[in-house]
Amino acid sequence: MALSRRDFLKASAAAAALAAATGGRLGVDDAEAAEGGLKWGKAPCRFCGTGCGVLVGVKDGKIVATKGDPAAPVNKGLNCIKGYFLSKVLSGKDRLTKPLIRKGNRMVEASWDEAMSLIASKFKESIAKHGPDSVAIFGSGQWTVFEGYAAAKLFKGGIGTNNIEPNARFCMASAVTGFMSTFNSDEPMGCYDDLDLGDTYFLWGANMAECHPVLFSRLIDNRLKNQKVKIIDFGTRHTRTSQMADMYIRFNPQTDLALLNGIAHIIVRDKLYDESFIRKHVVFKKGKTNIGYGLEDKFKFADDPKPMSFDEYREFLAPYTPEYVSRLSGVPVNTIEEVARLYADKKRKVNSLWTMGFNQHVRGTWVNNLVYNVHLLTGKICKPGENPMSLTGQPSACGTAREVGTFTHRLPADMVVTNEEHRKKAAEIWGVPVEKIPAKPTYHATEMFRALDRGDIKVLWVQVTNPFQSAPNLSRYRKGARKGGGRFIIVSDIYPTRSTELADVILPSASWVEKEGFFGNAERRGQQWFKMVDPPGEARNDLWQTIELAKRLGYGNLFPYRYVEKEIFEEYRKFTVGGKDLAPYEAYTRARGLRWPYVNGKETLWRYAEGYDPYVKAGEGVKFYKNKPTDGRAVIWARPYEPAAEVPDKQYPFWLCTGRVLEQWHTGTMTGRVPELKRAYGTAVCEMHPDDAKRLGIKQGGKVKLTSRRGSIVLTADLRGRGKAERGNVFVAFFDENKLINELCIDAYCPISGEPDYKKCAVKVEKA
Amino acid sequence: MGKDGQNGGPGCTRRQFLKGGASLPLGLVMAGGLVSIPYLRRTGGGEFMLRPPGALEEKRFLGACLKCGKCARVCPYGSIRLAGPEAGVAIGTPVIIPRKEPCYLCPDLPCVTACPSGALDRGVQEVEKVRMGTAVIVDRANCLSLRGLRCEVCYRNCPLMDKAITIEPRHNERTGTHTIMEPVVHHDKCVGCGICEKTCVRERPVIVVQKSPPRQDDHYEF
Numbered sequence: 001m002a003l004s005r006r007d008f009l010k011a012s013a014a015a016a017a018l019a020a021a022t023g024g025r026l027g028v029d030d031a032e033a034a035e036g037g038l039k040w041g042k043a044p045c046r047f048c049g050t051g052c053g054v055l056v057g058v059k060d061g062k063i064v065a066t067k068g069d070p071a072a073p074v075n076k077g078l079n080c081i082k083g084y085f086l087s088k089v090l091s092g093k094d095r096l097t098k099p100l101i102r103k104g105n106r107m108v109e110a111s112w113d114e115a116m117s118l119i120a121s122k123f124k125e126s127i128a129k130h131g132p133d134s135v136a137i138f139g140s141g142q143w144t145v146f147e148g149y150a151a152a153k154l155f156k157g158g159i160g161t162n163n164i165e166p167n168a169r170f171c172m173a174s175a176v177t178g179f180m181s182t183f184n185s186d187e188p189m190g191c192y193d194d195l196d197l198g199d200t201y202f203l204w205g206a207n208m209a210e211c212h213p214v215l216f217s218r219l220i221d222n223r224l225k226n227q228k229v230k231i232i233d234f235g236t237r238h239t240r241t242s243q244m245a246d247m248y249i250r251f252n253p254q255t256d257l258a259l260l261n262g263i264a265h266i267i268v269r270d271k272l273y274d275e276s277f278i279r280k281h282v283v284f285k286k287g288k289t290n291i292g293y294g295l296e297d298k299f300k301f302a303d304d305p306k307p308m309s310f311d312e313y314r315e316f317l318a319p320y321t322p323e324y325v326s327r328l329s330g331v332p333v334n335t336i337e338e339v340a341r342l343y344a345d346k347k348r349k350v351n352s353l354w355t356m357g358f359n360q361h362v363r364g365t366w367v368n369n370l371v372y373n374v375h376l377l378t379g380k381i382c383k384p385g386e387n388p389m390s391l392t393g394q395p396s397a398c399g400t401a402r403e404v405g406t407f408t409h410r411l412p413a414d415m416v417v418t419n420e421e422h423r424k425k426a427a428e429i430w431g432v433p434v435e436k437i438p439a440k441p442t443y444h445a446t447e448m449f450r451a452l453d454r455g456d457i458k459v460l461w462v463q464v465t466n467p468f469q470s471a472p473n474l475s476r477y478r479k480g481a482r483k484g485g486g487r488f489i490i491v492s493d494i495y496p497t498r499s500t501e502l503a504d505v506i507l508p509s510a511s512w513v514e515k516e517g518f519f520g521n522a523e524r525r526g527q528q529w530f531k532m533v534d535p536p537g538e539a540r541n542d543l544w545q546t547i548e549l550a551k552r553l554g555y556g557n558l559f560p561y562r563y564v565e566k567e568i569f570e571e572y573r574k575f576t577v578g579g580k581d582l583a584p585y586e587a588y589t590r591a592r593g594l595r596w597p598y599v600n601g602k603e604t605l606w607r608y609a610e611g612y613d614p615y616v617k618a619g620e621g622v623k624f625y626k627n628k629p630t631d632g633r634a635v636i637w638a639r640p641y642e643p644a645a646e647v648p649d650k651q652y653p654f655w656l657c658t659g660r661v662l663e664q665w666h667t668g669t670m671t672g673r674v675p676e677l678k679r680a681y682g683t684a685v686c687e688m689h690p691d692d693a694k695r696l697g698i699k700q701g702g703k704v705k706l707t708s709r710r711g712s713i714v715l716t717a718d719l720r721g722r723g724k725a726e727r728g729n730v731f732v733a734f735f736d737e738n739k740l741i742n743e744l745c746i747d748a749y750c751p752i753s754g755e756p757d758y759k760k761c762a763v764k765v766e767k768a
Numbered sequence: 769m770g771k772d773g774q775n776g777g778p779g780c781t782r783r784q785f786l787k788g789g790a791s792l793p794l795g796l797v798m799a800g801g802l803v804s805i806p807y808l809r810r811t812g813g814g815e816f817m818l819r820p821p822g823a824l825e826e827k828r829f830l831g832a833c834l835k836c837g838k839c840a841r842v843c844p845y846g847s848i849r850l851a852g853p854e855a856g857v858a859i860g861t862p863v864i865i866p867r868k869e870p871c872y873l874c875p876d877l878p879c880v881t882a883c884p885s886g887a888l889d890r891g892v893q894e895v896e897k898v899r900m901g902t903a904v905i906v907d908r909a910n911c912l913s914l915r916g917l918r919c920e921v922c923y924r925n926c927p928l929m930d931k932a933i934t935i936e937p938r939h940n941e942r943t944g945t946h947t948i949m950e951p952v953v954h955h956d957k958c959v960g961c962g963i964c965e966k967t968c969v970r971e972r973p974v975i976v977v978q979k980s981p982p983r984q985d986d987h988y989e990f
């Protein structure tokens with residue numbers, strides 16, 4: 001970094017003064033700091049779903065520094081170690097700067113015109129021969145809102161296919177279906193302020209200390225200030241989060257379903273519930289059981305909800321006695337009783353927080369439903385400091401994938417293609433005939449890669465993501481991509497990845513502040529930024545790429561914009577009026593993010609809560625007004641415990657769990673370009689329990705071979721690392737492009753959400 | 769693990785070493801070349817040389833070490849190097865430069881086993897008993913964790929995590945809603961392997977291994 005720290009502080013003081021003078025509008029052109037031609041602009045961090053604000057220092061057209069934005073409410077000037085190195089993420093030596101076209105085994109430089117002509121011809125050819133459902137786009141929770149919106153409009157409204165999916169299907173689709181089935185509206189009622197205001201926090205399958213570092217810092221600060229605060233970590237692996245928690249509760253993989261029903265059982269048995277809350281705000285339902293795992297191609301599932309009474313729900317809970325749940329989960333009976341009482345304690349403000357342990361789960365929707373059950377039974381919801389909250393892993397999984405609706409079944413603002421009214425509304429705003437938007441969803445992510453493998457999808461465009469490292473049962477889908485037979489893969493990215501190596505055309509993209517953007521974080525906060533520097537070489541915005549394809553396919557009229565980003569946003573905002581209510585674009589340029597619904601110039605901190613949510617009338621207290629079919633009530637679901645798709649047996653006796661580490665992000669394509677982060681954690685290792693290692697003759701630092709029914713891998717054994725595997729479990733991080741652990745993962749998924757279970761499959765462990 | 773030690777930088781390449789005409793056994797040269805002393809402890813450690821696990825007290829070590837290079841040869845990570853001519857009398861003795869490659873504390877300590885002279889004490893059998901030096905945060909102002917960022921890379925990489933380095937959380941006055949997660953080194957547990965120094969993300973490491981302070985016994989047990 002060219003700046004000394006002293007320069008840095010001086011410059012930022014100048015920037016802050018200027019920001020105050022201009023009402024906080026911080027585009028790089030506006031925030032001209034007095035010193036040395038250095039300009040600062042605001043942007044959300046490029047990495048996780050926390051949405052920390054950063055200031056980007058630009059000089060002579062280059063990013064020379066970044067730092068946490070002191071004015072950003074999420075992080076108040078702090079960052080994690082990934083955010084600290086943001087400026088290096090864009091400037092790796094091997095940035096892609098020219099379009100590349102495959103000629104045999106070589107990738108040859110080409111002009112944009114050649115590349116786009118080739119892509120357009122492949123799209124046209126495939127659509128003519130095999131119909132619109134033979135082309136597809138696989139996007140991302142790192143798409144900006146504009147990029148996701150343009151892609152959805154082109155594919156659903158132009159080409160006329162629902163073949164659009166985001167990688168968010170791999171990471172939070174179960175949270176979506178959980179929210180939708182319980183509240184009929186996606187995204188949380190609470191916000192990050194709950195981390196400061198509550199006193200009891202249950203973490204479920206969430207390693208916040210590493211995966212939401214700045215939020216964890218906030219949570220721990222709450223405990224430092226308030227002795228009453230308790231943090232209880234439910235997990236199958238002892239993490240840095242468990243280390244700092246007041247209580248670590250180890251449970252057998254998959255038995256979170258039983259535990260939550262066990263907790264509900266005790267709450268109902270001992271009448272610890274809030275009867276008046278239940279009477280006013282809750283209905284009970286049950287759905288299908290024994291719902292399968294989606295292991296076969298073209299697996300289909302439709303739930304069949306049936307109403308039930310509180311008494312019937314009580315009967316459903318009857319088998320989940322603490323003794324039964326203890327036998328399944330390995331959690332002592334006393335602990336289950338204690339936890340249920342903590343959840344129900346009327347003097348405690350209780351929050352549940354979860355991430356991939358819940359969502360990447362073959363019963364992901366169910367386990368999301370079950371945690372809501374506990375909050376709904378006790379009435380501990382929709383209050384400041386008292387909420388269930390799903391944390392997200394990508395910067396705009398909420399803002400783009402979910403809110404814009406870049407899933408096969410979705411349309412913007414929680415609408416779905418299966419609903420004729422919704423299709424009409426979308427067609428009207430998009431200016432296309434309603435018949436254009438197909439009424440049937442096609443493939444969710446895993447099925448999309450299966451369709452490519454079978455040859456039902458011929459042309460696939462991948463933007464801002466790396467599925468040929470991140471998909472489960474990876475070998476099948478990597479092979480499928482290169483089967484030939486007319487298959488044609490386009491990958492837009494900023495670096496060579498395990499996905500670009502399978503591409504027929506590689507397009508060099510602009511990233512982050514090399515373009516204007518908009519992300520939405522996990523607390524419904526939308527954050528805008530301006531373009532601050534040019535992308536290197538001939539790299540171009542993904543938004544431009546999508547619109548360029550549209551033009552070449554004859555759908556240029558769908559994108560008649562001059563100030564593309566702003567006009568797309570304002571068009572998209574029409575979908576949100578009277579519901580998610582995004583603010584006018586201009587408002588975001590000035591604010592450090594705004595939480596929707598934004599009504600009458602005010603953001604909303606707590607949804608469904610009187611006094612905070614503008615749609616809740618005086619006297620209503622709490623109103624789940626989005627759930628019109630149940631007269632504004634939330635649903636308590638009877639969802640049973642069902643086992644995992646693949647359970648350890650004699651041949652494959654260990655559970656394999658995958659996940660993340662603080663220093664690396666997702667598939668490591670960005671953080672892997674930062675030498676300091678590589679030095680800090682450069683290679684994926686296999687965490688295992690010392691007793692298991694001893695039995696198998698494996699030593700610290702020795703080689704270990706993991707084999708599942710789908711693949712095998714050799715890794716270095718780590719018996720003393722940051723995560724302590726429980727007996728019979730191993731853990732491997734998935735960021736390492738040289739260690740494709742996802743080749744071992746099973747592509748079983750939650751039948752309701754379609755999200756695969758990356759946390760549980762069976763492996764054999766041997767000394768290598 | 770980074771192999772940056774091989775690309776230029778201070779130290780003595782095999783070629784320079786041969787040109788210089790020093791006459792050490794070939795085994796030494798094979799074991800990874802020699803390194804120059806001025807580089808060893810630029811940051812605050814004086815003339816401290818980080819020796820392999822089990823090394824005797826420095827004077828006795830120098831007397832006992834045969835400079836045979838066997839410890840360096842068996843080190844699976846190439847962490848043990850041999851000091852160059854700049855080391856004067858210590859030329860050819862084994863040293864570890866954490867920033868290039870620290871000691872990864874092999875459970876069976878092969879370097880100790882390989883030492884024919886007892887300069888590396890065979891009595892040291894367990895990793896926890898090793899005392900090569902002690903890690904110290906020498907530059908608190910530049911430590912990112914102490915500035916409230918969520919770094920703590922040294923802590924999470926410590927092979928004796930939660931023993932040799934722990935996290936002591938305290939309130940961050942500046943933001944009012946966050947925690948400063950302070951890495952604290954415990955001298956009675958730190959073995960001086962240098963992994964923290966190696967992995968520190970700053971250009972110059974803010975945590976470095978120094979000579980362990982001498983024990984000062986008294987009767988207090990806390």
